[in-house]
Amino acid sequence: MGTRSRLRAALAAGTAALALAGCGVAEGADGSVADADSLVIGVKDNEPGLGSRGANGRYEGFDIDVARKVAEGLGVDAGNVTFKKVSSDQREDLLDEGAVDLVVASYSVTQQRKTEVTFAGPYYVAHQDILVRQSDAASVENVRDLAGKRLCRVDRSVSFTRVREERDVPVLSVPGADYADCVSKLAAGALDAVSTDDLILTGLAAKAAAAGSGPALRMVNAPISDEPYGIGLRKGDVEGCEAVNKAITGMYQDGTAAALLKKWFVPAGLEVTTTVPQFEGCD
Structure with a gap:
C-alpha cells in the first residue's frame, strides 16, 4: 500500500472511531456495557416517581436512582453518566x-420485545x-367493568393491548402521547380510564x-398482570446483561x-416488594 493509501485508510479509521464515540456507544472491545467507561442511559422525563425532571x-x-446505582x-x-429522554415508542430503536447504551424507563419485559432487545433484571415487578x-x-371495580368505556392508548405500550385483546374487553381507544397526557385527559373528561403499571399511575395520580x-x-387496585421492569441493552450483549444483573442483586442485598421503593412509592400508599425479583435470563 502506498503512502497516500495508508494515509487515507488511517483518516477513515479515525473518522469512524470519532463517529462511534460521538454516539455515546460503550467503548469495550466487543461493544459491551460491561467494558464501558461512560454510559448514555435512556430514561423517561414525564413519569413522576419513576422518571421526571425537577424544576x-x-x-x-x-x-433514575436505579440507573445511577447500576x-x-x-x-x-457518576460524572460519566448521561441521561437521554426516551419515549415508549423509541426504546428499541435507540438501543x-x-x-443509548441502556434503557431504564418503566420497560416491561415481553416475549416480543426480547426478540429485539436483551433484558437484564427485572429490577422490580410492577x-x-x-x-x-x-x-x-363505584362503576369500575375490575377490568371487565371497562367494557364500552374510553381507555387511553399510548403507541407501542402493551397496556391497552392487554386489556382489549388479551382480556377481550371491548374498550374504545383514545390516543395519548404518553401516560402523563392520558391522566390529563382523564381529569379533563376526555376519556374514562387509564390502565398501565401501578408505579406509573401512583406517581401521576x-x-x-x-x-x-x-x-x-x-386507583382501582385490581391488578391485571405482572409487569417485570427490565433494563434494556442492545441485542446480544450477554456479558453486559450479566454485569447489570450483578449490580441489581447488589442493590437489593x-x-x-x-x-x-420506600422513598418514591410508600408515601403514596402503594404496597411494595423489597425482595430481589426472579431474573429473566440473558439469552
Whole structure:
C-alpha cells in the first residue's frame, strides 16, 4: 500500500472511531456495557416517581436512582453518566441505533420485545392496574367493568393491548402521547380510564393531587398482570446483561432497593416488594 493509501485508510479509521464515540456507544472491545467507561442511559422525563425532571432540570425518580446505582455497579463514574429522554415508542430503536447504551424507563419485559432487545433484571415487578375519576370509582371495580368505556392508548405500550385483546374487553381507544397526557385527559373528561403499571399511575395520580386541579383520581387496585421492569441493552450483549444483573442483586442485598421503593412509592400508599425479583435470563 502506498503512502497516500495508508494515509487515507488511517483518516477513515479515525473518522469512524470519532463517529462511534460521538454516539455515546460503550467503548469495550466487543461493544459491551460491561467494558464501558461512560454510559448514555435512556430514561423517561414525564413519569413522576419513576422518571421526571425537577424544576432545576435534574432527572429524578426510582428509575433514575436505579440507573445511577447500576452504573456505579458497572464501575462507571457518576460524572460519566448521561441521561437521554426516551419515549415508549423509541426504546428499541435507540438501543439498536446505539444512541443509548441502556434503557431504564418503566420497560416491561415481553416475549416480543426480547426478540429485539436483551433484558437484564427485572429490577422490580410492577402490576398493571386502572386509574379512574373518583366519581366513577363505584362503576369500575375490575377490568371487565371497562367494557364500552374510553381507555387511553399510548403507541407501542402493551397496556391497552392487554386489556382489549388479551382480556377481550371491548374498550374504545383514545390516543395519548404518553401516560402523563392520558391522566390529563382523564381529569379533563376526555376519556374514562387509564390502565398501565401501578408505579406509573401512583406517581401521576400523586402529582395531580398535589397540583390541586381537576377531579380526584382513584386507583382501582385490581391488578391485571405482572409487569417485570427490565433494563434494556442492545441485542446480544450477554456479558453486559450479566454485569447489570450483578449490580441489581447488589442493590437489593445492601438495602438500596428497599430504601428507594420506600422513598418514591410508600408515601403514596402503594404496597411494595423489597425482595430481589426472579431474573429473566440473558439469552
